[in-house]
Structures are given as C-alpha cells and as structure tokens.
Amino acid sequence: MHIATIIAAVCTAACTSLAYLHYASTVNRDQHIPFLHRIPNIPLRVDLVCCPVWSASGALLCLALPVWPGLTIYCAAALLPWEIMRHRHNHRLSRPAPSINPSGAA
Numbered sequence: 001m002h003i004a005t006i007i008a009a010v011c012t013a014a015c016t017s018l019a020y021l022h023y024a025s026t027v028n029r030d031q032h033i034p035f036l037h038r039i040p041n042i043p044l045r046v047d048l049v050c051c052p053v054w055s056a057s058g059a060l061l062c063l064a065l066p067v068w069p070g071l072t073i074y075c076a077a078a079l080l081p082w083e084i085m086r087h088r089h090n091h092r093l094s095r096p097a098p099s100i101n102p103s104g105a106a
Helices: 002-027 044-064 067-094
Strands: none
Touching: 002 044, 002 067, 044 067
16 A cells, blocks of 8 residues: 555656646747746646645655655656656747748758
C-alpha cells in the first residue's frame, strides 16, 4: 500500500504538470511561457484546481518518504515535465515559420 501511494502521488504530480502546461501552451500559442511566474491567460479556476493537487501530491510524498527523497521525487515528477514542455513550446515560437511556396519550387 505504501508503494501504491508513492506511485499515485508521482503520477498525479506528473499528469497535472503535463495537463496544465498543455493547456497553457494551447491558450498562449503566440506567447512565450515564463519560468517560475504565473502564466498569462490562464483562468483562476485552473490554478485553483492544479495548485492544490501539486501541493497534495508533494505533501503526500514528503509524508510517505523521508523529506529529501520525497522532495527529490516530487521535483523530478512535477518540475521536469513542466520544464521540458515549456522549453519545447518556447523553442517552437523562436523558430521562424516555414515559408509556403505555392509554385512547389524549392
């Protein structure tokens, strides 16, 4: 049961991060997503759902494990997918848009 609790907390933190940032990148298609700041154009209700889920999963990991391993696993589960998706979104915005040539010539 202890292992199942840890796995559930890790999966919850990771899935919430992925869903939140996917929503943020959908809403902010033409804007960069900042690092460690509130993301613009995200409704408060989304923050009110995601922030308690992140807090609960982090607290559960810190209660189920010793504090430092719990924080390490939480950061790996929640922050790593967040940073990867944020970087991919911002990198996609930094690249120039491909030009479409109607004649088909290169």
